Amino acid sequence: MKTSWYHDALSSSLETSKWEHLPVVIFDHPKVAAARVAAEIAELIRERAAQNRMAVLGLATGSTPIFVYQELARLHREEGLSFRNVTTFNLDEYYPLTADQPQSYHRFMQEHLFDHVNIDPSRIHIPDGSIARADVASYCDNYERQIAEAGGIDLQLLGIGRTGHIGFNEPGSARRSVTRLIHLDRVTRLDAIKDFSSEDRVPRAAITTGVRTILQARRIVLMAFGEHKADIVARAVEGEVSAEVPATYLQDHDNCLMILDPAAAAQLTRIRTPWLVGPLAEMGLAWSDAMLRRAVTWLAQKTGKAILKLTDEDYNSHSLQELLSLHGNAYEINLQGFRQLQNTITGWPGGKPTATATVPQPRPLRNSSASVYPKRILIFSPLPDDHVLSMGGTLIRLAEQKHEVHVACQVSGSDAVPDEVLQRYLDFHRQLGGAADGSEASSAKKLKAAIRRAETHSASRVCRVEAGRLHFLDLPFYERAAAGYRKISPEDVETTVQVLREIRPHQIYAAGDLADPHGTHRICLEILTQAIEKIRHEPWFAECEAWLYRGAWGEWPLHEVDLTVPLSPAEVARKRRAIFQHESQKSPFLGADNSEFGRRAEDSARATSRLFDRLGLADYEAMETFHRWELAR
Numbered sequence: 001m002k003t004s005w006y007h008d009a010l011s012s013s014l015e016t017s018k019w020e021h022l023p024v025v026i027f028d029h030p031k032v033a034a035a036r037v038a039a040e041i042a043e044l045i046r047e048r049a050a051q052n053r054m055a056v057l058g059l060a061t062g063s064t065p066i067f068v069y070q071e072l073a074r075l076h077r078e079e080g081l082s083f084r085n086v087t088t089f090n091l092d093e094y095y096p097l098t099a100d101q102p103q104s105y106h107r108f109m110q111e112h113l114f115d116h117v118n119i120d121p122s123r124i125h126i127p128d129g130s131i132a133r134a135d136v137a138s139y140c141d142n143y144e145r146q147i148a149e150a151g152g153i154d155l156q157l158l159g160i161g162r163t164g165h166i167g168f169n170e171p172g173s174a175r176r177s178v179t180r181l182i183h184l185d186r187v188t189r190l191d192a193i194k195d196f197s198s199e200d201r202v203p204r205a206a207i208t209t210g211v212r213t214i215l216q217a218r219r220i221v222l223m224a225f226g227e228h229k230a231d232i233v234a235r236a237v238e239g240e241v242s243a244e245v246p247a248t249y250l251q252d253h254d255n256c257l258m259i260l261d262p263a264a265a266a267q268l269t270r271i272r273t274p275w276l277v278g279p280l281a282e283m284g285l286a287w288s289d290a291m292l293r294r295a296v297t298w299l300a301q302k303t304g305k306a307i308l309k310l311t312d313e314d315y316n317s318h319s320l321q322e323l324l325s326l327h328g329n330a331y332e333i334n335l336q337g338f339r340q341l342q343n344t345i346t347g348w349p350g351g352k353p354t355a356t357a358t359v360p361q362p363r364p365l366r367n368s369s370a371s372v373y374p375k376r377i378l379i380f381s382p383l384p385d386d387h388v389l390s391m392g393g394t395l396i397r398l399a400e401q402k403h404e405v406h407v408a409c410q411v412s413g414s415d416a417v418p419d420e421v422l423q424r425y426l427d428f429h430r431q432l433g434g435a436a437d438g439s440e441a442s443s444a445k446k447l448k449a450a451i452r453r454a455e456t457h458s459a460s461r462v463c464r465v466e467a468g469r470l471h472f473l474d475l476p477f478y479e480r481a482a483a484g485y486r487k488i489s490p491e492d493v494e495t496t497v498q499v500l501r502e503i504r505p506h507q508i509y510a511a512g513d514l515a516d517p518h519g520t521h522r523i524c525l526e527i528l529t530q531a532i533e534k535i536r537h538e539p540w541f542a543e544c545e546a547w548l549y550r551g552a553w554g555e556w557p558l559h560e561v562d563l564t565v566p567l568s569p570a571e572v573a574r575k576r577r578a579i580f581q582h583e584s585q586k587s588p589f590l591g592a593d594n595s596e597f598g599r600r601a602e603d604s605a606r607a608t609s610r611l612f613d614r615l616g617l618a619d620y621e622a623m624e625t626f627h628r629w630e631l632a633r
């Protein structure tokens, strides 16, 4: 392939070659990236058609390639791209699983691509997850043979799992591995809960083409989008080749390209600590305030020193000479970094009621609505417990400080209630003479949603949020999830618009916890973004500011913190009580590390506070941090 952007990637990788062992291109948005990949595939198909030859594609499933398939379908529909000369081989399929199951990769491929293009069904190959165990080995040999007979794969599309798997080649897979049955890693199975609705239902195995099968493709394009992929992408690109991260094998392929969005690229050295790669100007970057804070907080953590104790020597010996020469001495830089961080801290997240022209509002809150008191506050919580987990202390403060606090639970969260919890409630109900048995899936789902509502009411009482200010949006994308993949509908956006219009908040808080591997947070934020797009010209919105919280899956890195709310020991204790009301979530249900969410959230707020303390700022019991969500007006 001689596409020009591939060459851009190669040349831009030169300065980073010490760090990056694979060519990488970063696109602003997954859709733009997908359009480029689809264009390359279309070019290959047309080139082959002109030569009267087949194009052999290796295809992946999962959330990553969906936009590519949508674009290929559009190219077929609108630009006459024909799939008559296309043969496909999919990477993998769960085992055991029949093709007609909603979660099967057969269904996925039909729904996302094959139903929309003119491919000859006899040229489609997807491993069969329903064959008898005894026949698997010969079936896999035959799959390899079929690939060879087709002339090998021209272009292999890949995603990457959080374990570093490509296809389902989990950690430990050998470079010489071929198509075979593989046991799925626990992390992979946990990530698949979003499609199977509970861990027990996720198959334990899969049939996958091997590492060798993949490496034999003449061209490989791996795509990764989203923050939850950032760590594994950095290991795949910058780490040593090893079976521990099977994607590192791609470093040995001479025609492989990795395509990322900015979130997935965030942990690459050139993004995280660009000064280690070379002078910033040479990379088209500047020493902005944010970059300075990034460097100072990184250096303080690296050296284990408080910010104000960093010396010229520290800057010099950690590749920060450029910053040093720009400011003259370490102390100047230290002060700037220190003040930036200190100015994020306030115990008045809604602003002070007593602020006047001479007694200003806390710094993070100096916006147009700063003087409004009390404020209408609208907290969006993807699942019903997310907001107490991640910003429970701030919620308690806002309510104590007499703001009008509303909470909008975006999805019902019914899928995350284990069956045994439902059974317990039904037993209780029966003791009182009730008849509901919850044996039907639809009624079980409703009852589970009711359990989560009751828990949310209970937690809100602890936080002193009035019952009338709880809004259960039950967004349809989540309710329909069992019937296929999660898609945003106009109804999701409209429901969100309605709650915004009804409350007309001065402050919005939303989950920016995009590392959530189940995707619920990402979809909820996308829906909110689309809803805001619809109301942003309404006059009341000019006064509205928005904050993004995190906590259950990760914390804001210090250079992205814009608001820090300190918590007293009493507030931490009350937050814990509020979290405990979400009893159905107290199983190790979704956490890859088996620790309870509540414990994890509390540890994380404490760790933030320890970090501020170590950097030489104040020592509080815990802290919750927020990133300013810059909204287009």
Ligand code: F6R
Binding pocket: 059, 060, 061, 062, 063, 064, 065, 091, 092, 158, 159, 160, 161, 162, 165, 166, 167, 168
């Ligand atoms: C799917 C496959 C997997 C996925 C990977 C990423 O056929 O082989 O390797 O590409 O698990 O999944 P998503 O795209 O859902 O994040």
